[in-house]
Amino acid sequence: MSLNLTQLIEQGVAGKRVLVRSDLNVPLEGTTITDDGRIRASVPTIKALADAGAKVVVVAHLGRPKGEPDPAYSLAPVAVRLGELLGAEVAFATDTVGDSASSVVGGLADGQVALLENVRFNAGETSKDDVERAAFAAELAALADAFVSDGFGVVHRKQASVYDVAKLLPSAQGDLVATEIDVLKRLTETPERPYVVVLGGSKVSDKLGVIDNLLGKADKLLIGGGMVFTFLKAQGYEVGKSLLEEDQILTVLGYLERAEEIGVEILLPTDVVVADSFGDEASARVVAANAIPAESLGLDIGPESAQTYAAALEGAKTVFWNGPMGVFEQPAFAEGTRAVAQALTTIDGLSVVGGGDSAAAIRQLGFADDQFGHISTGGGASLEYLEGKTLPGIAVLDEATVVGGLG
Numbered sequence: 001m002s003l004n005l006t007q008l009i010e011q012g013v014a015g016k017r018v019l020v021r022s023d024l025n026v027p028l029e030g031t032t033i034t035d036d037g038r039i040r041a042s043v044p045t046i047k048a049l050a051d052a053g054a055k056v057v058v059v060a061h062l063g064r065p066k067g068e069p070d071p072a073y074s075l076a077p078v079a080v081r082l083g084e085l086l087g088a089e090v091a092f093a094t095d096t097v098g099d100s101a102s103s104v105v106g107g108l109a110d111g112q113v114a115l116l117e118n119v120r121f122n123a124g125e126t127s128k129d130d131v132e133r134a135a136f137a138a139e140l141a142a143l144a145d146a147f148v149s150d151g152f153g154v155v156h157r158k159q160a161s162v163y164d165v166a167k168l169l170p171s172a173q174g175d176l177v178a179t180e181i182d183v184l185k186r187l188t189e190t191p192e193r194p195y196v197v198v199l200g201g202s203k204v205s206d207k208l209g210v211i212d213n214l215l216g217k218a219d220k221l222l223i224g225g226g227m228v229f230t231f232l233k234a235q236g237y238e239v240g241k242s243l244l245e246e247d248q249i250l251t252v253l254g255y256l257e258r259a260e261e262i263g264v265e266i267l268l269p270t271d272v273v274v275a276d277s278f279g280d281e282a283s284a285r286v287v288a289a290n291a292i293p294a295e296s297l298g299l300d301i302g303p304e305s306a307q308t309y310a311a312a313l314e315g316a317k318t319v320f321w322n323g324p325m326g327v328f329e330q331p332a333f334a335e336g337t338r339a340v341a342q343a344l345t346t347i348d349g350l351s352v353v354g355g356g357d358s359a360a361a362i363r364q365l366g367f368a369d370d371q372f373g374h375i376s377t378g379g380g381a382s383l384e385y386l387e388g389k390t391l392p393g394i395a396v397l398d399e400a401t402v403v404g405g406l407g
């Protein structure tokens with residue numbers, strides 16, 4: 001069992017430098033943060049440590065820069081927002097493990113917070129070479145006396161600031177990671193029935209693994225978004241220019257057959273909103289799902305399907321939703337996502353929304369976070385957990401212990 005945050009704090013963190021891995025990967029337009037959900041979710045762990053008198057050193061990534069500094073991916077705007085949410089200025093280091101980091105961390109008073117520049121500006125962070133990654137992790141570890149893993153969105157990544165550093169410092173699990181895992185456990189171990197899973201979005205092959213694992217657990221699976229068309233094709237329908245993963249058709253057929261055998265309902269849309277080209281709102285129109293014209297592409301589930309899906313969610317006691325039902329970024333293709341979100345707000349039980357785009361979608365459509373049971377900060381991480389995979393950033397903490405206090 002890994003150490004939790006309270007246990008670490010009880011070891012005495014006052015005056016100690018605690019490195020916190022948070023997931024502050026927020027959407028930016030220029031330097032404007034368009035959804036600060038991940039920063040908000042990271043605040044409680046950082047604040048608990050600061051309140052206990054620790055010198056808190058936050059390490060995080062933004063986007064996928066190529067292992068070298070790239071101003072477009074600077075965390076500087078995030079430091080400002082984090083400071084606003086904490087109610088105290090956050091010292092920002094303009095590098096991750098260089099002179100600026102040393103001097104900022106060295107200058108921290110007890111209870112103060114610093115944020116290091118984007119950890120992915122260093123090739124060692126994401127290197128596939130264990131030695132190179134460990135060397136970079138050692139540079140990070142040199143900045144701190146203890147480590148707290150709180151970036152749930154990255155616990156499925158075997159990266160230096162998530163995995164290797166936990167082997168070098170007394171390490172504990174942060175409260176955000178603990179909460180996320182608790183909720184996901186409820187989805188996999190003893191879900192209250194009926195249990196409905198809604199899957200959409202565009203990363204089709206990423207999500208098929210979850211279907212494999214959840215088929216035996218859920219009562220109903222509702223399919224939306226870009227996933228729809230691989231299913232329709234598997235059933236022998238034409239899908240025009242819609243998103244299609246040809247190499248997954250056989251896998252999908254297998255799921256459809258297994259679902260029928262074990263009595264799990266897989267719902268597919270009966271109508272679809274199509275357009276002549278991607279995002280062409282002017283040409284949006286509703287067609288039957290089995291009659292998608294060859295020259296058009298499906299960008300949302302249709303109104304009849306939206307109603308069917310909302311009805312299928314009625315009375316559910318457990319719901320997991322990952323991936324928007326359509327290209328919600330544009331009003332003409334947002335209604336399917338809105339209908340599912342609306343239905344989720346009426347669930348008398350546990351509703352979990354996972355995935356960066358799904359969370360952004362519900363906020364963009366005007367829903368409030370507290371209308372849902374839990375909004376996960378990790379899309380890929382929650383999917384991998386539900387697939388039954390071992391998450392490196394979680395597993396490594398089970399090996400880490402604090403022996404004899406923090407010294």
Ligand SMILES: Nc1ncnc2c1ncn2[C@@H]1O[C@H](COP(=O)(O)OP(=O)(O)O)[C@@H](O)[C@H]1O
Pocket residue numbers: 200201202203204224225226227243298299300322323324325326327328329354355356357358359379
């Ligand atoms: N029918 C569709 N065709 C293409 N893209 C779609 C379709 N439906 C939804 N999308 C897109 O899927 C994206 C989100 O997918 P994904 O990243 O898988 O979700 P999440 O981040 O919630 O896991 C959105 O940008 C949305 O526009």
Ligand SMILES: O=C(OP(=O)(O)O)[C@H](O)COP(=O)(O)O
Pocket residue numbers: 023025063064153154157355356357377378379380381
């Ligand atoms: O945005 C994230 O994941 P998500 O899109 O799966 O929710 C995390 O910050 C992880 O980022 P990564 O997928 O670049 O490792």
